[in-house]
Amino acid sequence: MTLPRYFALIPAAGIGARIGGSTPKQYVSIAGKAMLRHVLDTFSDTVAISHTFVVVSAEDGYINDIMAEPPDHHAGITVLRVGGPTRQLSVLNGLHAAREWIGDDDWVLVHDAARPGLNDSLVDKLIQTLKDDEVGGLLAVPVVDTLKRMDESGRVENTVAREHLWAAQTPQMFPYGLLKKALEQAAAVTDEAGAIEALGLKPKLVTGHACNFKVTLPEDVALAELYLKGLV
Numbered sequence: 026m027t028l029p030r031y032f033a034l035i036p037a038a039g040i041g042a043r044i045g046g047s048t049p050k051q052y053v054s055i056a057g058k059a060m061l062r063h064v065l066d067t068f069s070d071t072v073a074i075s076h077t078f079v080v081v082s083a084e085d086g087y088i089n090d091i092m093a094e095p096p097d098h099h100a101g102i103t104v105l106r107v108g109g110p111t112r113q114l115s116v117l118n119g120l121h122a123a124r125e126w127i128g129d130d131d132w133v134l135v136h137d138a139a140r141p142g143l144n145d146s147l148v149d150k151l152i153q154t155l156k157d158d159e160v161g162g163l164l165a166v167p168v169v170d171t172l173k174r175m176d177e178s179g180r181v182e183n184t185v186a187r188e189h190l191w192a193a194q195t196p197q198m199f200p201y202g203l204l205k206k207a208l209e210q211a212a213a214v215t216d217e218a219g220a221i222e223a224l225g226l227k228p229k230l231v232t233g234h235a236c237n238f239k240v241t242l243p244e245d246v247a248l249a250e251l252y253l254k255g256l257v
């Protein structure tokens with residue numbers, strides 16, 4: 026019996042509209058290197074990860090420079106120029122493109138290139154927690170703020186009960202065959218777990234960390250810099 030392997034798949038085909046700027050967000054330099062490079066190095070440094078697939082747009086003009094940078098430990102990385110119009114389609118296109126290398130029972134860890142603060146300890150924690158799980162799961166953090174729903178005039182509609190509410194992070198880790206089927210069948214979802222839930226399954230929540238936040242808005246770059254320089 027062969028043991029399941031663990032593959033990383035990095036959707037990195039966005040344009041970073043909310044952060045602005047001329048450079049796609051995943052290539053913005055933070056603490057001396059591009060966000061995507063931080064992510065690729067984390068998975069390269071994670072012993073359990075057999076190989077990493079990074080999904081970029083067909084016209085991406087940055088990835089070749091990233092892959093050319095030393096140290097040359099990019100042997101375990103394959104660039105897939107199959108990015109789609111949505112994150113969901115970029116991930117699904119990547120799964121299809123990688124089908125020769127990944128078995129249905131192998132695990133796929135999908136991680137946003139926009140979360141450069143991920144570290145190998147969090148990846149190992151996710152793998153160790155889920156490796157015998159029937160479904161898979163995701164890193165997430167419990168909501169600690171009181172949540173308000175806004176009405177059309179910009180005022181509070183109501184307060185949303187925050188008990189049992191968690192903010193999803195990535196990686197989100199599922200068996201290749203299940204994940205591919207779920208994403209093929211799902212209507213528009215903003216994360217892999219949503220597609221799995223649509224099958225009637227319940228992904229497991231694994232506590233992540235604030236350092237693994239998604240760089241989305243301009244002010245997020247400075248915070249990511251602090252984390253990646255070890256200043257917080």
Ligand SMILES: Nc1ccn([C@@H]2O[C@H](COP(=O)(O)OP(=O)(O)OP(=O)(O)O)[C@@H](O)[C@H]2O)c(=O)n1
Binds near residue numbers: 042240
């Ligand atoms: N069509 C898309 C859209 C997003 N992503 C990736 O999905 C991750 C999370 O998406 P997000 O933070 O929304 O990035 P962008 O879509 O680039 O940002 P924005 O929504 O502000 O344009 C990012 O690594 C992004 O590159 C992708 O691969 N393909």
Ligand SMILES: C[C@](O)(CO)[C@H](O)COP(=O)(O)O
Binds near residue numbers: 192193194216217239
């Ligand atoms: C996958 C994700 O990071 C989980 O919180 C989030 O859904 C991505 O959303 P985005 O709008 O594509 O950044």
